[in-house]
Amino acid sequence: MADVQCETHVLVSSSELKGMVSEITNLKNQVPKVLAEVFDKASKVESLEKALESKCKEMEKLKVECQHLTAKVEVWMVECEKEKEDKLILRKKVAETRQHLAHQAEYCTAFGAAACTLLWRVSRSEDTVQTILNGAKVEEFFTLTSQTLDSFMKSMIEEGKRKNIDEEENQFVLAMAGTITNVAAASCGREYLASTSAGKIVLDVFLQLLMQMGVGQCIKLKTLILMALYNVTINCNGLKYIAEKNxxxxxxxxxxxxxxxxxxxxxxxxxxxxxxxxxxxxxxxxxxxxxxxxxxxxxxxxxxxxxxxxxxxxxxxxxxxxxxxxx
Incomplete structure (x- = not known):
């Protein structure tokens, strides 16, 4: 039996055919442009995928670095805590040391006040003054006296404590000045003060103290210093030394x-x-x-x-x- 082929024909008007041909032609013309856009988009997608992959790798690297830094921070935090604990311990030790030094200073001041008060009393005798000047530590004593009086004055000025002077410290300084006054009352003492470098330094400090102490302050100390300077002027060298002071x-x-x-x-x-x-x-x-x-x-x-x-x-x-x- 022979195949029967059925063909269906659609009648299209000439104008519609022309329109279809024009549209097909137009679509054909658009194909290269569309393909170019597709290829361009595909290329961009590929670039973005590569960039994304690179960023992912970079993120992994940063993550590793972050973990490393986190570990370091944790170590540093532990060390910091340890340092804080060490500092607290050191502060306690410093406070204890300061307290210990304060006690030592109080003890030394009290001991010095007692010793110098005794020396002040016994130095009223010229024979005792001669014995003191013949001693091995006489120059050191006069040097310490100068330093102590100078330090006393500076601390009062810096701390503004001209009226609130510690009783022991005040007695210590008065006893030292009184001892020098008694030394100056003896002829051998005047000669020592007027002719030795240690003695002249004491006289210089005395004059500085009179200049620096405020009106109405440390009256006893000023009086003792003036008595000592007067005693020194009985000596010709002492008189000349003080008179020539500017x-x-x-x-x-x-x-x-x-x-x-x-x-x-x-x-x-x-x-x-x-x-x-x-x-x-x-x-x-x-x-x-x-x-x-x-x-x-x-x-x-x-x-x-x-x-x-x-x-x-x-x-x-x-x-x-x-x-x-x-x-």
Missing amino acids: GVANLLCWLLQNESEADLRCQVLRLIQSLVVEPDTSNKLTADVKSLLCDGFLESLTTDRNADVREVAMEIRDDLKALQCDI
Whole structure:
């Protein structure tokens, strides 16, 4: 039996056929462009996949590094905690050491105050002073005295404790100054203070203390220092050494005009008198004193309530008049 082929034909109008042909032609023309876009997108996808793969590898690397750093941080944190514990231990030790040093300082101050107070008392004898000066540690004693007095003054200035002075420390310093005053009361002591480097340093520190201490402060210490300086001026070398110090006239006149304690003012007057009336002192020092102590002020001291102040003031007035007549 023969195959029967059925063909179906669709009648298309000429205009529709032309439209279809035009559309097919247009689609054919679009194919290269579409393919180019597809290939371009595929290339971009491939590039993105490679970039993603690279980023993934980089992320893995960073993850490993992060884990490594995390491990280091944990180690550092442990070490930091250990250091904190060590610091706490050290702080406790430092606090204990400071407390121990404070106790030692208090003990040394108390011991020094007691020892120097005893030395102050026994040094009233000239024979004892001679024994002290013949000792092996005499230069060291005078050096320590200078350093102690200087340190005492600096600590008061820095800490602003001019009025609140520790009793033991105050007694220690007073005893040291008192011992030097007693040494200066002996002829051998005056010679030592005026002729040795250690003795001159003590005198320099004494003058510095008088300059630095405030008005009305450390009256006993100032009085002892002035007594010591007066004693030293009995020695010719001592007189010359103190008289040649720059500003000594200004210092003494300032103390006399500003301090109100009678005994201290009397000691200032005695020292001024010793410096002015001795022939070994310069005329400049005498002129400075006369210039700084005007006649009215000096005259007012001759009527002071304190008998000692009145007496010494009158002597200085008469001495200055006599010196002026001699000139």
